[in-house]
Amino acid sequence: MKLPRKQSTSSRTLRTVLPVHVRTIFSSSTIGLDNFKLAREQYVSHHSPSIDGFKKRFLDSVNKPDAQIFTEDLRNMIMSADSDEEIDAVIQALRKYNSNKLKFTEYHFGSPIMRLLYIRNKPDLAMKLFMDESLKNIFNDSGSALILLNKLVEDKRYDDAIKIFEYGMQRGFSTTSGRAYPTDAVILVVEALYRQNTKQSLAKAKELVTKIIERDADINPRTAAMIALLAIQHNESSFAMEIIGALRSPNLTTIQNIRAICYAEMGRAEEAINVVHLLADQPPIDNDYRRVFPLVLQHIKKVVEKSKDEDLKTRFEDLSKFVSENNRLSTTDLSDFLNEPISRRPAIATGRLGVQQVPFLRQQRNR
Template identity: 30%
Template sequence: MSLIANYLTRTSVYSNLRLILPSRTIYVTQVTNLYSPHALGIDGFLQTRKKAKEQFTNYSEKFRSKMNEFVSSKDTMIFTEDLKNMLHLAEPTDLNLILNMIKKFNSQNSELRFGSYVFGPVVMRMFHFLDAPKEALACFYDPKNDGFFDQLVSYHILLDLLYSHEMYDEMYKVFERAQNKQINMTKFPKYCVVMVLAACYKQNTPKSLEYASKLWSDMASAGTVPVRRACTFFAALALKQGAPHIAMESVSSQRQHYVTIRNIKVMALADMGRVEDTLPILRSVLDIDSPTQRDRHTFFEETMDRVQKAAEKGGNKDVLKQFEDIRKALKDRGLIDGSKTIDLLLNTEIEKPQPGQLPGGQQQFQYKRVQLGPRKKRIV
């Protein structure tokens, strides 16, 4: 199951694992998600799941049997509480039942449903938790569920699940659907844009750069300003694809004090043969008084090597000498970081502080970045 192992190491919610996963064998494999469980609201889902497990300790199998009877009968209804409980009790063997419950619930006369609970995000968190991308897509695209997932956070969670399975082509299709729906009257939902540009970066092909460039151009025409992680994914892809001019332009609106932006600018200038223009950027951090290691404005070793190579290729001895002097000064002050790379920072997990809570578990997202080790997933 996606996210569980990493989550267990960071919270005490699962102090008694048997309450949540009784009699199950768990195998651990590697998985990479872009957003943390907290950022996707999955930590809250797991807390509710724990309570549901405790509440239904001696009743869960009987409840499942009853729900199977309800979905097969024309004379019964699936109530909001039925679906909520089943979602939080769900095991992989329950997925077919849940798919049928969702279809029946969504097809019931809306006049008979008086609650304002928003199911889309909760359902997607369940799919993410159970690591079930195929079932998530089947549910998402089912015509009988039209409108059920019309929340940007539902798209966001689904895209992250697909990303963890390297289902990049499917991500483009989901993103296109989000654009066509224009939920909340936006054609370029910012965190979905981050996800789809992350997919472009991972694919790292001329076609993915073409896709990203068109998306970027469309956003610019609409006056949409992408968030920083979107900028860095696009710029880093352009660097990998030998288009430093695109990389340079894409980060032009970003503040240089961010480590990714600063390093991308220097790399792009070096790749364009403009080594002399990198020197003021490299020299600028020497004038910053940063008392703590965390606040130091650093450059990556890979960035410095890139400039070195470009300087040697350019053949200007004076420029090469200036660069070497700056590199020595940076090294003496501990401002060259050999432990990080652009790729490493782009693949760090996106976290967020305490979110605002919307109806049905929908989250308001505010993100900060934290660097974590490789994430684990658990499979039954």
């Protein structure tokens, strides 16, 4: 089938259909969206005199069965595609390119394609490509999974996010770090399970964390926190306690707050009060006095109110007063804190004309 050609786009700014006010699990810079969009704008600006001719030749190459797709051409078309027809051409070219046995480059197209489909709001197409066995060598890297999972969770398509991760687990992720389950992708699938908040999602989370610990030895604190809160919501505080106990950094403020909730839920109010007291009594770090989440005090209060121990009630009243008067109570509660976007790494390395360089792609695959 021949692809229709689109009229000149070089005089216009590349369009994106990414919603303006959308919360992303990982910040747009972390998954490379900001720099990807900037690189596309720079590419079009630098090549505006010749971009229409390039697109015409590219479409001709796609429509000719015996025409070769060159790495540079496919990369440049990803940087300039601005219509559904042109994106379809990129995908067809990718299939032809992937079937070519003769390649002399390490450039990996998985993440750039996923970013293109992200900003064009095409998660269904992204899922289809990710699960296409003929393209598994293109999209089996953890960076591709991270970008797709982030989009699905952002769109509240939790079942699809879980489906993609389970498919990736079965097929295997390509990571240079040697981890069987890439850390960032695990955070996102656990986010999906946490937001589903069902007994079934808790069961899946248990199964997943068991596999992670067996293969990769440790879990991320944010992952552990979400699983623990999910367990607490379904009256499994003992499991939550075991999860946070498996962390290499058990003294993080968030984890200590969850530990206090677990103690309270298990009827060990005095130990819960001790944990919160230690948290509140520590000197502030970077002028942040807010160490105790309101949810924790709510759980302890519920247990204390049922107790006949007056000393325990007095201790809790004193603790609540100390936390309040010394500005140790967080204005953001625990669940909202866990929902805050993750932003940590430089987003992307750019080379000439802002085009993506391979080192960034390798960096994402390390996770």
